[in-house]
Amino acid sequence: MANQHIHVGIIGAGIGGLAAAISFRRAGVDVTILEAADELLEIGAGIQMTPNVSVLLQKWGVADVIGDNLVQIEELNMRRKDGTLVGHTEIPIIERALGRPWWLVHRAHLHQGLAAVATQLGAAIHINSRVVSLEYQEGSEVTLETQKGDTYHFDLCVGADGVNSIVRSTLFPDIKPDAKTTNCAYRAIIPYDLIRQDPIAKELIQKLTMEVWMGHNAYIITYPISGGETFNLVLSHHRPEKVYSTQTNVSIKEMRDVYKEFDPRIKRIVDMITETSRWPLLVTGPLQSWSSPQKNVVLMGDAAHSMVNHMAQGAATSMEDGAFLAKCVGAVTHGKLSLREAINLYELERMPKAFMKQQVSFLNGAIWHLPDGPKQQARDAAMAPSLEGKYLVRSSNLYDDPQTVLDIYGYDVEAHAEQALARFVHGREAVYPGTGIAPYIEDKYMGWFSKCRPNDRYSGAGKL
Structure with missing residues (x-):
């Protein structure tokens, strides 16, 4: 099969779209991004770059651009809503086991870093370019038109345009994202300097930690962002009705009332919030x-x-999707498979992975939202050994449950793509001569501890 030149058009310059652009450019694929907004920005507050994607930020050089705005926490504490400690995770232990950091960052800093690297690598980004029509036929280029009347032609169009995707609605007009329950979330950020002035609340910020307060139909998760200068809060709760769009100017009193029986320390910080928005939690698919x-x-x-x-x-x-898809399309440019085969392989491998994470994400919310009673007591008992530093084979705290940590946070999307490509091209896994051991199996069972690893924590951006 001959080498091919591929021009990819990505619709949407959010976190996923920019990550895909970086991956495509690293694979030698030409990329043009069409972004509807009239400037490149990311709304929202904090975001976790868990180890499965922090490794990508390191490989791509994005971590170096973000720099000190990446924050590492010392520990994770799981609490009942009254503040009772029921679970504890030493985050450095997870980082050392996986060989990757666990970072917290403001979405804006992450977005800026991704945009900078994508641009450096040669991705063309066009803002104020909302796609209004999309035409695709067998054996021809995909044709896109923007609201300005500009026309673009691509070999492959990638819809990275979020829950309200114009690309998805074109392909599958009957598919609508759904709020599976009445669960939604407030988001807010508070300066650390303000919390330090409160004699009760300041106890929570003596160390850089992630804290989770679990209650019936409501929980709070907090962690530092912006170089440890800002305290990020996500306040999960249930409403009488389902929420399908972001609601601004919500009642502060109503928000405070939801958490009035929570730990006085976190309640004091919630009471510092002067404005917030309510965010829907929409689920798409599985398609x-x-x-x-x-x-x-x-x-x-x-x-x-x-x-x-x-x-x-x-x-x-989303970032994993972009990295995997780019590996597949990169193989097309080198004549190893056709574009049709590349997309088939991407769907075959990534669709089950995404569906698994949709389910685990939903179930973790159910775990954190349990009412007082037998299930809540069983949950607390299952994570209690961690308070004494005892070894856990399973834990109801999925952030340090060994199985979940390896399946989700220990996942290596680029290695997965290379394995899948090797199986497709050669009909079997690549193995070492003599031993017959596949590299990913060796790494899974032996390489994780035998590789040279630094003794210090991942204190600097881009260090591994």
Whole structure:
């Protein structure tokens, strides 16, 4: 099969779209991004770059651009809503086991870093370019038109345009993201300097930690962002009705009332919030396909599989999609497979992974929202050994449950793509001569501890 020149058009310059652009450029694929907004920015507050994607930020050089705005926490504390400690995780232990940092960052800083690297690598980004029509046929280029009347032609169109995706609505007009329950979330940030002035609340910021307060139909998760200068809060709660769009100017009193019986320390910080928005938690799919029949239009990220936020995997899964898809399309440019085969492989491998994370994310929310009673007591008992530093084979705290940590946070999307490509091209896994051991199996069972690793914590951006 001959080498091919591929020009990819990415619709949407959010976190997923920019991550995909970086991956495509690293794979030698030409990229043009069409972004509807009239400036490149990211709304929202904090975001977790868990180890499955922090490693990508390191490889791509994005971590070096973000620099000190990446924050590492010392520990995670799981609490009942009254502040009773029921679980504890030493985050450095997870980082050392996986060989990757666990970072917290403001979405704006992450977005700026991704945009800078994508631009440096040669991705063309066009703002104020809302796509209004998309035409695709077998054996021809995909044609896009923007609201300004500009026309673009691409070999492959990637819909990275979020839950309200124009690309998805074109491919699958009957698919609508759904609020599976009445669960939604407030988001807010508070300066650390303000918290330090409160004699009760300041106890929570003596160290850089992530804290989770679990209550019936409401929880709070907090962590530092912006170089440790800002305290990020996500306040999960249930409403009488389902929420389908972001609501601004919500009642502060109403928000405070939801958490009035929580730990006085976190309640004092909640009472510092002067304005907030209520965010919907919309789920898309699982879809039967992420692509056009011609395999020249494909979805990724929230456009394909939006999920609830309880495992911090929405943006992370989008970034994984982009990295995997770029590996597949990169193989097309080298004549190893056709574009149709590349998209088929991407769907075959990534769709089950995304669906698994949608389910785990939903279940973690259920775990954190349990009412007082037998299930809540069983949850607390299952994570209690961690308070004494005892070894856990399983834990109801999915942030340090060994199985979940390895399946989600220990996942290596680029290695997965290379394995899948090797199976497709050669009909089997690549193995070492003599031993017959596949590299990823060796790394899974031996390489993780035998590789040279630094003794210090991942204190600097881009260090591994």
